[in-house]
Amino acid sequence: MLSFLNSFHAGVFVSYPLKAQIIPSPPPVVLTVLNSPLIPSNLTKSSSFTIYWSDFEQVSPDWLARGGSWSVVNYGHKGSGLNAQDNNGGIGGASQYYLNMPLNSYTEFYVGVKLKYAGTGYAGIALINNGLNRLYEVSINPSGSSALLTIWSFNVEVSNGWRLLASSPSSPYTQQWVTLIIRYRNLGNSIHISAEAYSESGELLASISASSTSGRRFPTTYVALEIDEGGAVFDDFVLSTRNPAYLTVTGLPSFAYIQVYDVNGSLVGEALANINGTASLSVVADLVTGVGDGGVLLITSNNTNCSLKTTTAIIGGEEYFVSSIQAFEGFADPTGTAATIFFFANYTCSKLGIIQLNLVSTEEFHIRLTLEYLEASGGVTFTIRLESSNTSSTPIVVMNGEIISPYTSTLSLREGSLSIVVNELFYRKAYRAELFIEYCLSNGSVCVSYPLVLNGIGGEES
């Protein structure tokens, strides 16, 4: 029976010879791992020049009033500020709000404050003696659309009376925020005070200086805010042994360009670093960056922008150190046909070249990247693309661990090289991404794929 079925279904079998001769080639495209740049990773305060600072976000017991009405209001320069109303009840018939912190041990210091004055009298800073009955006053004195910067003494040059020690030429005034910086020096045989006033945009409005050689001169015990007629709002108070108009940042790349922003993205100051990587920024626009809640440093070096966010209070007069780490370390196979990259930290710079693809034959190839596999602990966000000297591909996009776009567009490699560039890398703990670098001859006859593995270790929460 089986024999019968076999016969019934029997067919014809024909075989043709087919031969595949394999002659391997060297790789026509060879990858190299680029050297990792150092990227800013942390900002630390490296000095202790500030004696005291306040952004007047809340009422503080550190301050005491001598006359006047003083209260924290929500219309400061940024956030809250200190509102002042004169009642002629303080020293010299003015009103003072003094920092209850004796300064007798200091023979030299700076005071900076922002103030907005609505009045035709005087508003500024007072330096008061231990007995709280003599003072030096540095104040602005508006009159219509102009103002004077003045230095007065009370009960020093004139017993129980005021004496004008110095007055600046008249400068434009529009009832906007003014930054007042004073320098106090006790030179032994005289008290020397110098002062500068800056507009809201940081323009120097006036500068003056005066010396007091009266036998009634005194070493400053208290620093105060003062108002004499009308009302004013004060903010960004800094008492320091260094000029609070300037901020020093070290640890930068040589000749890097640095900008400091508050957390809301408002520019505070900017400067170019010297060859040693030190920059001095004018911060008269905001002596206490933001409301003392840190800010963002934008560092530009070699056409790459890096941002560094910090919650460290950024105070004028201080020095800050930017520490850096190596962004990644990569290992290429000796054949130049595979690579593994380890990232050590989140990358907040504009772009980071990790791989260079070099053409070593004469063909033209069309190249793209493909993301095949992704696993992440705690989420990962990045974009990665191909870049030539004059164009770049569309990126692979990963957001919060989700693959939004798994391919780049295709770029042509006709001669020279292409780079693989990472942007905006952020991950919480660790991740592993497996990609392929795929290149094809322009007619699509042959395609070659190289594996590229990206590992992130030491993320935000590690």
Place this chain on the structure above:
Amino acid sequence: MQAGKYILGLTIATILASIVFASVFVYYPASVQVSPTAPPVIFIEGSNSNQRDLYGTIITTTIDTTGTSASITLHPTYQRTYYLDVLRIKNQDSQAYYVRINVISTITNGNLASAKLYIYNGGNRVGEVDLLATQLQPDSWIVLNGNGELRIDFEFKYATSGGTSGTAPSGSGTINLELVYSTVNTETPP
């Protein structure tokens, strides 16, 4: 007289023995008519036959004039190299045939980690052949429709151990195959 009796006995014994061992051969008339036909299934070039390969080489595809044998030369490199549409199998008959590939001998030395032959019908992969396994593949027959075509792609994976960027991977040689086709899909070829 005694001698005459002996000769008679020997003669009778010989005759009897001849009768016992005799065979019968019978012949009926029959005929097999052999009528050669044109090959219904042939190899033809793919769209990338004799096109550019890596490093200025050529994907050489040689098909004999009858379309019944083919030879391909490829030049893969490290990692994964994929060759698209380098050979096709064409059915010149209106009847369907069934196709498989027999791997007769393969490359066993060097860094060749994987070698595959893929068979596509249009955009659909209908067969996969492991070129490092010497056996008839795949397990079931692939339909070659009447007047249809099948596309053949190749994929090679070379390991990188011991290699450099300026040298070709080790593991060259020839893989000998057979295209086997049948009018039926129910049997394994002898």
